[in-house]
Amino acid sequence: MMQVQIEIQIIAVLVALTCAIPGTFLVLRQMTMISDAISHSILPGIFFGFLISGSLNSPIMILLAAFMGFVTVFSVELLQKTQLVKQDAAIGLVFPALFSIGVILISKFAGNIHLDTDAILLGEIAFAPFNRLHLAGLDLGPVAIWVQAGILVINLGFFFLLFKELKLSTFDAGLAASLGLSPVFIHYALMGIISVNVVTSFESVGAILVVALIVVPASTAYLLTDDLRKMIIISAVAGALSAVTGYWAAFWLDVSIAGSIATSCGIIFLTTYLLAPQRGIITVLKNRKRQKSEFAMMTLIIHLQNHSDENDETEERRISHLWKHLAWPKHHAEKVVKVTEKNELIRIENGIIDLTEKGRKFATLAFGLISSGKKEDYRELRKEFLVFGE
Amino acid sequence: MENAITEFFTNHTFLIIAAGTSILGIVSGMLGSFAMLRRQSLFGDAISHAALPGIVLAFLISGSRDSLWLLSGAAIFGWLATLFILSVVNNTRIKSDSALGIALSVFFGFGIVLLTYVQKIPDSQQAGLDRFIFGQAATLVKRDVIIMSVVGVVILICMLLFWKEFKIMAFDPDFAATIGVKTRFFNVFLTSMIVAAIVIGLQAVGVVLMSAMLIAPAAAARQWTNKLGMMVFLSALFGVISGVGGSAISSLGTRISTGPSIILTAVLIGAISFVLAPERGLMVKWIRDYQNRYKLELQKILDDMLEISLQHGEPYHPHSLAILNHTRGFNKKRILDLVNYGYIELVQGNEWKFTLKGYQKAQESTTSNKFEL
Numbered sequence: 001m002m003q004v005q006i007e008i009q010i011i012a013v014l015v016a017l018t019c020a021i022p023g024t025f026l027v028l029r030q031m032t033m034i035s036d037a038i039s040h041s042i043l044p045g046i047f048f049g050f051l052i053s054g055s056l057n058s059p060i061m062i063l064l065a066a067f068m069g070f071v072t073v074f075s076v077e078l079l080q081k082t083q084l085v086k087q088d089a090a091i092g093l094v095f096p097a098l099f100s101i102g103v104i105l106i107s108k109f110a111g112n113i114h115l116d117t118d119a120i121l122l123g124e125i126a127f128a129p130f131n132r133l134h135l136a137g138l139d140l141g142p143v144a145i146w147v148q149a150g151i152l153v154i155n156l157g158f159f160f161l162l163f164k165e166l167k168l169s170t171f172d173a174g175l176a177a178s179l180g181l182s183p184v185f186i187h188y189a190l191m192g193i194i195s196v197n198v199v200t201s202f203e204s205v206g207a208i209l210v211v212a213l214i215v216v217p218a219s220t221a222y223l224l225t226d227d228l229r230k231m232i233i234i235s236a237v238a239g240a241l242s243a244v245t246g247y248w249a250a251f252w253l254d255v256s257i258a259g260s261i262a263t264s265c266g267i268i269f270l271t272t273y274l275l276a277p278q279r280g281i282i283t284v285l286k287n288r289k290r291q292k293s294e295f296a297m298m299t300l301i302i303h304l305q306n307h308s309d310e311n312d313e314t315e316e317r318r319i320s321h322l323w324k325h326l327a328w329p330k331h332h333a334e335k336v337v338k339v340t341e342k343n344e345l346i347r348i349e350n351g352i353i354d355l356t357e358k359g360r361k362f363a364t365l366a367f368g369l370i371s372s373g374k375k376e377d378y379r380e381l382r383k384e385f386l387v388f389g390e
Numbered sequence: 391m392e393n394a395i396t397e398f399f400t401n402h403t404f405l406i407i408a409a410g411t412s413i414l415g416i417v418s419g420m421l422g423s424f425a426m427l428r429r430q431s432l433f434g435d436a437i438s439h440a441a442l443p444g445i446v447l448a449f450l451i452s453g454s455r456d457s458l459w460l461l462s463g464a465a466i467f468g469w470l471a472t473l474f475i476l477s478v479v480n481n482t483r484i485k486s487d488s489a490l491g492i493a494l495s496v497f498f499g500f501g502i503v504l505l506t507y508v509q510k511i512p513d514s515q516q517a518g519l520d521r522f523i524f525g526q527a528a529t530l531v532k533r534d535v536i537i538m539s540v541v542g543v544v545i546l547i548c549m550l551l552f553w554k555e556f557k558i559m560a561f562d563p564d565f566a567a568t569i570g571v572k573t574r575f576f577n578v579f580l581t582s583m584i585v586a587a588i589v590i591g592l593q594a595v596g597v598v599l600m601s602a603m604l605i606a607p608a609a610a611a612r613q614w615t616n617k618l619g620m621m622v623f624l625s626a627l628f629g630v631i632s633g634v635g636g637s638a639i640s641s642l643g644t645r646i647s648t649g650p651s652i653i654l655t656a657v658l659i660g661a662i663s664f665v666l667a668p669e670r671g672l673m674v675k676w677i678r679d680y681q682n683r684y685k686l687e688l689q690k691i692l693d694d695m696l697e698i699s700l701q702h703g704e705p706y707h708p709h710s711l712a713i714l715n716h717t718r719g720f721n722k723k724r725i726l727d728l729v730n731y732g733y734i735e736l737v738q739g740n741e742w743k744f745t746l747k748g749y750q751k752a753q754e755s756t757t758s759n760k761f762e763l
Contacts, residue, residue, distance in 0.1 A: 033491060089429075091432060
């Protein structure tokens with residue numbers, strides 16, 4: 001591995017780590033689209049910063065671009081407060097406008113200097129290692145590593161300091177306010193840190209990849225855990241993993257690194273979405289099917305219990321008429337009876353269904369479950385009686 | 391100069407561009423109204439970004455730059471992204487904003503991967519697929535305009551045929567379901583039409599900004615009317631103005647991409663509507679607020695005057711300016727206004743007292759919470 005390659009990967013991983021922390025909170029607060037908005041609307045800020053300082057990573061530009069981030073958040077909220085449009089439309093109006101202004105300014109006035117819109121959307125991480133930091137004749141490595149590491153430290157400091165406040169205002173803004181924390185302050189602090197992250201990351205990875213690294217790893221983590229700390233850690237790991245695998249895929253295929261990292265994020269998310277132990281789609285669909293069948297069995301048992309005493313009501317328990325009484329499709333009724341019989345909850349004699357001893361016990365408990373609605377009761381019922389889900 | 395302008399507007403190339411962007415404006419304006427009312431504004435953003443890999447894959451597979459191929463690819467990927475978003479939102483606890491963000495960034499990133507891959511293939515440099523990122527109306531040819539108009543006419547017919555269903559889906563999908571409208575079908579139908587509208591705009595406006603073309607005309611139109619039909623019509627009209635205006639600006643100037651100038655025109659129309667629209671507009675609201683505040687001040691003077699008068703045991707007791715100075719909201723202009731309204735009158739040179747009308751008004755103001763001057 002060449003030194004440049006290592007450096008590119010270090011930068012990518014640093015960006016991924018930096019984005020993971022605020023990303024988690026944005027996903028939980030349902031505000032991820034605002035990061036998309038900010039990443040687009042900092043463009044005019046970058047243009048003016050570039051015009052004033054003549055370089056892509058001067059502090060002036062970071063300040064101006066962060067300022068544009070604030071302008072975005074602020075104008076979205078202002079527009080929303082007029083009640084003329086809803087929040088989503090407000091976001092959708094503000095950032096394309098600012099982005100358009102930026103694109104026109106850049107293509108009109110910056111055509112001759114090295115700043116083009118593609119670079120801002122996609123970044124040029126491959127060139128990042130060539131911009132090196134020299135101090136007293138010593139080569140201290142790429143500037144981007146130092147900038148990103150600095151931003152990561154600021155992020156870590158911010159989130160360690162405000163972790164409690166952020167956690168509370170994210171999950172219960174009302175309680176946070178009543179305890180004297182200011183959710184508005186937290187909101188703007190978070191927006192500020194997002195703007196700074198986006199600005200410093202865009203040069204190496206571009207606006208779109210910043211969004212990918214903010215949203216996708218955090219969403220992946222959201223499928224895997226209920227614990228906030230774990231969620232941050234998982235999303236950092238997922239982000240770093242995407243950065244490294246994405247880099248190598250891009251290297252082997254000779255394609256855009258930023259695009260490849262975003263794709264890699266997507267593949268990790270998709271895998272998790274399919275296979276996550278509790279919230280993966282396969283488990284979810286399986287559970288749904290099982291619950292459906294359990295519910296049908298329960299309905300059948302309760303129906304039988306209701307009509308078990310009187311001899312006149314054997315008609316209600318006749319297997320060939322059952323589907324009519326329960327208003328089920330015929331084949332569905334047959335299937336349910338089969339499964340229930342397999343579970344030894346019923347027995348069939350002369351075409352009449354009777355509850356077994358076990359079935360009667362089940363019915364009593366099921367009645368209790370319906371009135372209590374408690375999860376524990378349901379679990380116990382399943383453990384004791386239901387062997388065959390399908 | 392005049393000649394140059396007439397020549398410009400009768401120029402064949404510009405006529406093609408104007409026709410194309412007009413159709414784009416009409417279609418995105420109409421469907422944007424529904425997208426906005428259904429709170430799907432940002433959905434368009436995700437779909438348009440997600441179309442990029444479709445365009446490039448279509449080129450890779452067919453090897454042709456024909457826009458019918460490319461736009462079909464875009465439509466398929468727009469659709470895939472829609473399915474992805476719906477599936478994530480329906481089956482997990484991930485909320486729609488994150489699902490949109492994932493679709494947007496991942497699909498777009500993948501599109502960029504494909505784009506950089508295509509650019510390495512010999513002879514494909516000229517494919518000019520990157521024009522889809524910011525849009526280049528100048529690349530529209532007659533055939534594109536024909537394709538766009540066919541799609542546009544189909545959308546228009548569908549909309550007229552299913553107007554009632556779309557309308558109820560936009561405002562109250564739950565109610566629609568209870569009266570037997572096939573909501574799932576119409577949901578998919580309407581969303582597909584939005585995807586189609588986005589796709590036909592990609593060439594002129596580009597994937598990054600196309601979503602604003604849905605939102606801005608609709609948001610502007612919403613301010614002028616409360617009727618859906620009128621809103622859709624106005625939105626289409628604003629769409630046409632933005633499309634033609636934006637592409638004219640872009641062709642007249644040098645190095646101005648069409649996408650951004652169309653979007654800026656649309657947003658400008660939106661901003662003007664926000665301020666100037668009757669009833670909902672900010673200007674009207676500011677004036678109304680000012681008037682209400684002024685009315686409240688007059689009411690305060692009347693209230694306090696009534697109290698002072700009652701202390702004297704006589705409602706029509708005259709008061710000097712020095713006394714009235716103690717009323718809340720006192721200033722000379724307001725006193726004169728009250729005289730003009732006929733609520734108080736001047737007696738004995740320098741003292742004011744209630745008129746009968748003013749006395750009744752003051753009593754009314756203490757008993758009812760509605761106060762009209």
